[in-house]
Amino acid sequence: MNDDVFDGVDEDAWDDGFDCDRLEEELREAAAILDPVPAELCRIAVEAYALHDLDARIAELTFDSLVDAIPVRGAMDPPRMLTFRTGELTVDVEVTSEGLLGQVLPPQAARIEVLNGPQPTAPLTTDDLGRFACDAPPAGPFALRLRTGGEVVVTEWLRA
Structure with a gap:
């Protein structure tokens, strides 16, 4: 220089x-x-950020039919099957264009919120077998927040 x-x-x-x-x-x-x-x-x-739960346990995605399943010939728009696990708790979810169907295992009472925006949807409740349903399919990124007794569990975020 x-x-x-x-x-x-x-x-x-x-x-x-x-x-x-x-x-x-x-x-x-x-x-x-x-x-x-x-x-x-x-x-x-x-x-x-608005939906962040610091004290919640994260349920890890262990199965996603988009990645892990073998395609079935002739199946048009098959449902997306998801499995989340944390400790002894498993959450199975079927995502369709008509909504969500799921089950908490082992079966237990739980209040479930579908997170896909700053305001969670109306809470869903499980039946005696741990099953739940939501009539509105998630749009864009979503997660589930489960409240079982004194515990809060949040699934990983996925794009619908």
Whole structure:
């Protein structure tokens, strides 16, 4: 680098006249214009944060028919089968265009919320065999929140 360019320049003047905060603000504005964060991504991030349960156990996805099942010839629009597990608790869910059907195993009383936005759907309750149903299919990313006694379990988030 040619030091002759900087001859006669007071180095203290660089520190006094340069506004780092203003530069950062201008760079943020340029990034927002030239490479904005997609609105859908912002919405999903806000919804996921709003629905965060710090004390909940996470039920891990152990089976997804979109990934793990063998396709059946001639089957048109088969239901999506999901299995979530945490400890001794298993939640089996069938996702169709008409809604959700599921079962909590071992069978037990549970209140279930379908999370797919900032406001959860009306709570579902299990019957004596641990079964539950929802008439509205989830749109976009969704998860289930189960309240069984004093315990809260949340499934992994999936795209419907």
